[in-house]
Amino acid sequence: MSTAGQGAPEQANSLAAARGRLVLVPNTLDLGAAAQELSSVLPLAVLQWAARLQYWLVEDAKSARAFLKRVHACVPLQSPLQALSITELPRPAKGRNEPPGPASSAARGSAAAAMSSLLAPALAGHDVGLLSEAGLPAVADPGAAIVAAAHGLGLQVLPLPGPSSLLLALAASGLDGQSFAFVGYLPQDAVARCERIRELEGVSRRMRQTQIFIETPYRNAALMGALLECAAPATRLAVSVGLTLPGGWNRTATVAEWRRKTCGAADLPDLPDRLPAVFLLQA
Amino acid sequence: MSTAGQGAPEQANSLAAARGRLVLVPNTLDLGAAAQELSSVLPLAVLQWAARLQYWLVEDAKSARAFLKRVHACVPLQSPLQALSITELPRPAKGRNEPPGPASSAARGSAAAAMSSLLAPALAGHDVGLLSEAGLPAVADPGAAIVAAAHGLGLQVLPLPGPSSLLLALAASGLDGQSFAFVGYLPQDAVARCERIRELEGVSRRMRQTQIFIETPYRNAALMGALLECAAPATRLAVSVGLTLPGGWNRTATVAEWRRKTCGAADLPDLPDRLPAVFLLQA
Numbered sequence: 001m002s003t004a005g006q007g008a009p010e011q012a013n014s015l016a017a018a019r020g021r022l023v024l025v026p027n028t029l030d031l032g033a034a035a036q037e038l039s040s041v042l043p044l045a046v047l048q049w050a051a052r053l054q055y056w057l058v059e060d061a062k063s064a065r066a067f068l069k070r071v072h073a074c075v076p077l078q079s080p081l082q083a084l085s086i087t088e089l090p091r092p093a094k095g096r097n098e099p100p101g102p103a104s105s106a107a108r109g110s111a112a113a114a115m116s117s118l119l120a121p122a123l124a125g126h127d128v129g130l131l132s133e134a135g136l137p138a139v140a141d142p143g144a145a146i147v148a149a150a151h152g153l154g155l156q157v158l159p160l161p162g163p164s165s166l167l168l169a170l171a172a173s174g175l176d177g178q179s180f181a182f183v184g185y186l187p188q189d190a191v192a193r194c195e196r197i198r199e200l201e202g203v204s205r206r207m208r209q210t211q212i213f214i215e216t217p218y219r220n221a222a223l224m225g226a227l228l229e230c231a232a233p234a235t236r237l238a239v240s241v242g243l244t245l246p247g248g249w250n251r252t253a254t255v256a257e258w259r260r261k262t263c264g265a266a267d268l269p270d271l272p273d274r275l276p277a278v279f280l281l282q283a
Numbered sequence: 284m285s286t287a288g289q290g291a292p293e294q295a296n297s298l299a300a301a302r303g304r305l306v307l308v309p310n311t312l313d314l315g316a317a318a319q320e321l322s323s324v325l326p327l328a329v330l331q332w333a334a335r336l337q338y339w340l341v342e343d344a345k346s347a348r349a350f351l352k353r354v355h356a357c358v359p360l361q362s363p364l365q366a367l368s369i370t371e372l373p374r375p376a377k378g379r380n381e382p383p384g385p386a387s388s389a390a391r392g393s394a395a396a397a398m399s400s401l402l403a404p405a406l407a408g409h410d411v412g413l414l415s416e417a418g419l420p421a422v423a424d425p426g427a428a429i430v431a432a433a434h435g436l437g438l439q440v441l442p443l444p445g446p447s448s449l450l451l452a453l454a455a456s457g458l459d460g461q462s463f464a465f466v467g468y469l470p471q472d473a474v475a476r477c478e479r480i481r482e483l484e485g486v487s488r489r490m491r492q493t494q495i496f497i498e499t500p501y502r503n504a505a506l507m508g509a510l511l512e513c514a515a516p517a518t519r520l521a522v523s524v525g526l527t528l529p530g531g532w533n534r535t536a537t538v539a540e541w542r543r544k545t546c547g548a549a550d551l552p553d554l555p556d557r558l559p560a561v562f563l564l565q566a
Contacts, residue, residue, distance in 0.1 A: 024451075024454050024455060029444075037328070039326060039327040039328060040326055040327070040328035041326050041328070041444045042326055043322055043323055043324050043325055043326055044322040044323070044327065045320070045322060045323035045324070136450055136451070136454045137454060138453070138454045138457070138460045139450050139453055139454050139460040140460060140461060141460065143454070143460070144456075144457050144458065144459060144460045144461075145457070146457075147454070147455065147456065147457035147535075148457030148458075148535065149457075150457070151457050151534065151535040151536065156532075157455045157457070157533060158455075159451040159452075159454045159455040159523075159526065159533070160527075161312075161324045161445070161446030161451060161526075161527050162444070162446070163444030163445070164447055164450045166450070167419055167422050167447045167449070167450055168419070168442040168444060169442075170421070170422055171307050171419045171420060171421045171422050171426070171430070171442045172307060172430065172440045172441075172442040173427075173430070174421070174427050174428070174429075174430030174431030174432075174433070174434050174440070175427065175431075176427060177421045177422040177423060177424065177426070177427045178423060178427075178465075178467050179464075179465065179466060179467055180464065180465050181462075181463065181464035181465075181492065182461075182462065182463050182464075183462060184461050184462055209464065240442075243442065243444075244443075244444050249439075250440055250442070251434065252430075252431065252434040253434065
């Protein structure tokens with residue numbers, strides 16, 4: 001197996017083989033709100049990579065174009081935006097909360113075949129960028145299937161460094177960072193959600209594992225309410241809102257302390273319904 | 284509760300309250316080898332933050348000074364290196380593989396009290412940087428206890444964006460990124476390690492969850508051998524070596540494919556004993 005050069009684009013150019021690579025390009029965490037300078041959250045080399053790529057596979061074409069415009073303001077794009085090939089990934093049928101992809105290798109093979117045509121530019125020698133709407137592609141976001149297809153085709157996959165709200169929230173929480181799980185979304189139904197919260201507490205106790213989960217922003221307050229209602233008083237609960245954004249905040253306290261709203265100040269803010277949040281518990 | 288301004292240092296200055304913040308500063312992933320430009324892995328704003336902080340709590344003082352010298356080459360330090368306060372965190376008695384910290388709130392309170400003196404500069408109004416030897420502090424690294432202590436004292440915690448080898452490896456793997464767990468290190472004893480590998484496969488199947496684990500570099504090859512010996516042929520196994528570094532590579536294949544060494548090429552490299560690696564499996 002050949003090795004994947006992971007240096008600057010210039011270096012990578014000289015290493016380029018007959019086949020292109022799938023380059024995982026991190027996005028900001030502001031969901032296109034342009035609330036921050038790109039250089040405040042992304043390394044310069046990532047902006048240089050993004051400015052150079054001609055072929056893109058993206059979660060959402062509109063937000064990808066907005067991202068590339070912001071890149072252009074920092075590092076001029078090598079080709080005009082209109083000249084770039086920007087293709088949306090197939091959307092999962094049931095949104096981001098669907099169960100993991102097909103488990104059988106036959107089904108995986110079929111899905112990989114469907115993905116292969118999207119990777120045709122890489123097979124023809126062009127590096128292809130993969131971009132999601134926020135953070136790292138393929139982490140709590142679409143993209144894993146296309147990455148798996150790339151491996152199946154023997155393409156090199158090059159992940160570029162960038163922010164992950166999940167791990168920033170974990171670092172900021174003070175909860176156990178040596179053992180943790182990301183479990184996606186909790187059920188929307190109140191009874192099922194309460195059961196799931198208690199199940200996660202059980203897993204956290206049994207496996208000594210921090211449990212990390214997310215919610216669509218407009219349900220943040222409902223989830224927080226459910227956590228304060230259903231979780232045990234001694235469970236440590238961390239919330240990170242608007243990570244890397246102005247006005248962002250995070251706080252860790254026991255459920256009992258959250259209930260009393262005495263976590264250092266009496267004026268706990270309501271959870272905003274527009275900013276993404278990450279929730280973590282350790283029982 | 285007041286909100287934590289997360290903008291540029293200048294903006295943060297104007298927002299600074301009477302108390303300082305605990306600022307989580309990401310490090311590179313090259314473990315001080317200076318194998319890469321800082322700007323290729325860290326956002327400019329992070330370098331600006333690092334250049335400004337006067338007080339540091341670090342995993343290792345020597346590597347912290349090496350990091351700050353590299354920062355200085357990009358963004359001049361506001362004070363000479365010799366004038367900075369750089370304090371090492373207490374080392375865990377049994378290394379990084381020890382079980383998670385004390386579970387009882389009484390024990391946590393005691394540990395937090397022991398940590399509070401380290402945070403005295405923050406209580407006196409100075410921002411304090413937290414830095415580990417690689418990647419994000421408090422994630423698969425020391426630091427969670429001091430972050431927890433900061434929350435206990437009502438200090439703001441500000442996580443700055445940077446690379447995490449765990450999530451870069453996950454993104455690059457094509458394995459399930461909607462549900463995953465980091466389980467730390469596997470046992471060194473061969474029998475116990477094999478049992479643990481099979482246990483992780485069971486968890487992965489039952490919870491449809493990618494399992495992520497690491498090893499000290501000189502044991503990479505031994506762990507890979509154990510995985511190929513103990514894991515089921517259909518289990519998908521991903522390995523990322525030297526993420527963000529020149530010569531870094533990653534590969535995902537089934538255990539059967541790894542065994543046959545036919546993952547797109549016949550010359551699978553031995554795992555280097557100096558580069559950090561991340562292992563992931565999905566059964």
